[in-house]
Every structure is written in C-alpha cells, then in structure tokens.
Amino acid sequence: MLRNVKLLSTTLLAVMLLVVTGCSSVATESSEGTKSAVTSTSSSQDKSTNEANDKMAKMVVYVPRDDGKGVRPQTITVDSDKKTLKYAISFLFDEDSRQSYPVFPKQVTVKEVSIKDGIARINLSKEFLEGGQVDGLSAQLRLASIVNTATSFDSVKNVLLLVDGKTLETYGGYDVSEPMSRMEQQIVK
Structure with missing residues (x-):
C-alpha cells in the first residue's frame, strides 16, 4: 500500500x-x-x-480471501530490483496479516528462495508450522497462496516448500513431499 x-x-x-x-x-x-x-x-x-x-515492475501475489473460498490475485507495482520471488512471498505474508481473518502465522518469514530447473525451493521459518495441526482449509489457502504466487513468475513451474531447510512430508493433510504445481482451481477473481 x-x-x-x-x-x-x-x-x-x-x-x-x-x-x-x-x-x-x-x-x-x-x-x-x-x-x-x-x-x-x-x-x-x-x-x-x-x-x-x-525502474518499476508489476507482479501478482495471491492473497487468501476472507470468506475462505480461495485466493484472489492482486497486482502490485514494485521497484524492478524488488521483483523477486522472495519479496513476493514476503509481501503476501504482510498483505495477509492485514486481512480480517489472516491464515498465515504472524511471525512467518521467508528464509531463502532458490529456483533451479523450474522448481522454486521456498524455505520458510518454523513459524509456518505454528499452532500444531493445521486444518484442511487453512492449509489449502496457505499452499494455494504460496504456489500460485510463485508460479506467476515465468521461471517457476513447481514449488517445493521447506521449513528451516527441511522438506515437509505432509501439511494439513496435503502431500507436499514433491514439488507442487499451480493450483488454478483455488483462484477466485
């Protein structure tokens, strides 16, 4: 804003x-x-x-909707040097925190991002797992937000999530042990 x-x-x-x-x-x-x-x-x-x-560039982040019916695209304009996947995911977390019903834990941060062969490896802080067992809807919204934001970058086809450098097996009932592809069905405009 x-x-x-x-x-x-x-x-x-x-x-x-x-x-x-x-x-x-x-x-x-x-x-x-x-x-x-x-x-x-x-x-x-x-x-x-x-x-x-x-020196300005546009990028799209996918913010969870307050009604829980999916994620909505939000186009933002940033300095060209900030048009990075790490910045986009960090912006997503910040934008979500302003929602009436945020779905991401308050202190979650992006530790590191690397992209190789079309796969984005996004390493998040341990706060991503905060609160113990995550319910299916919250997990779905979190995953759809991150994966769709990442795959909006031309260089990214799939996303692998890590927490403190370790690959997760499951998250909220979803298998996240392998790279995930775009979640188009979760996008609501």
Missing part, C-alpha cells in the same frame, strides 16, 4: 512538473488506469519519466 502511495505521489509530482513547464502534449496513465494529457517542453523530461517507469 505504501509503495502504491509512493508511486502515485511520484507520478503526480512528475505530472505537475510537466504541466508547469510544458508546451507539447504527452499522455500519462495514472495508477487507476485513466489517461490524462499533460504538457512538456523538453525531451529530457520525457526521458527521465521513462527511466523512472523502467
């Missing part, structure tokens, strides 16, 4: 700067997707605006 506000503020500042100095017409698009015309006198201003936009 803070990143969206920062992006919007930066965009508005750039538009105001262009309006104050400008003569020629340039179209810009706001974070809501609406286009507006602004003016500019120099191509160097256009170049700096394009460079700022080139």
Whole structure:
C-alpha cells in the first residue's frame, strides 16, 4: 500500500512538473488506469519519466480471501530490483496479516528462495508450522497462496516448500513431499 502511495505521489509530482513547464502534449496513465494529457517542453523530461517507469515492475501475489473460498490475485507495482520471488512471498505474508481473518502465522518469514530447473525451493521459518495441526482449509489457502504466487513468475513451474531447510512430508493433510504445481482451481477473481 505504501509503495502504491509512493508511486502515485511520484507520478503526480512528475505530472505537475510537466504541466508547469510544458508546451507539447504527452499522455500519462495514472495508477487507476485513466489517461490524462499533460504538457512538456523538453525531451529530457520525457526521458527521465521513462527511466523512472523502467525502474518499476508489476507482479501478482495471491492473497487468501476472507470468506475462505480461495485466493484472489492482486497486482502490485514494485521497484524492478524488488521483483523477486522472495519479496513476493514476503509481501503476501504482510498483505495477509492485514486481512480480517489472516491464515498465515504472524511471525512467518521467508528464509531463502532458490529456483533451479523450474522448481522454486521456498524455505520458510518454523513459524509456518505454528499452532500444531493445521486444518484442511487453512492449509489449502496457505499452499494455494504460496504456489500460485510463485508460479506467476515465468521461471517457476513447481514449488517445493521447506521449513528451516527441511522438506515437509505432509501439511494439513496435503502431500507436499514433491514439488507442487499451480493450483488454478483455488483462484477466485
């Protein structure tokens, strides 16, 4: 949310700067997707605006729905250097904590992520197992969120979860001993 506000503020500042100095017409698009015309006198201003936009990237995280009926895609815009799987999963945990009914334990963190041959190995902290036995719905929502977020990256086809570096056999009644593929049936828009 803070990143969206920062992006919007930066965009508005750039538009105001262009309006104050400008003569020629340039179209810009706001974070809501609406286009507006602004003016500019120099191509160097256009170049700096394009460079700022080139430093931003979009990615999709899949947040558990409060009604428990699956996960919903949420597109976020981040600095290009933050468009990593580790950042996406960490953002997912943070976003879930703001829900009315969060499904992930409060202190769970992503320790490490590696991607090789299309398989993302996501190593989570021990808090992922917090609370003892996880019920089927909570486990399903957690797994669908992580797996769908990871497989939204082009380089990831399957996901293997680890906790403190150790592979899990089962989680909430689900076999997680082998890499998991995308869980399309859990995505609700």
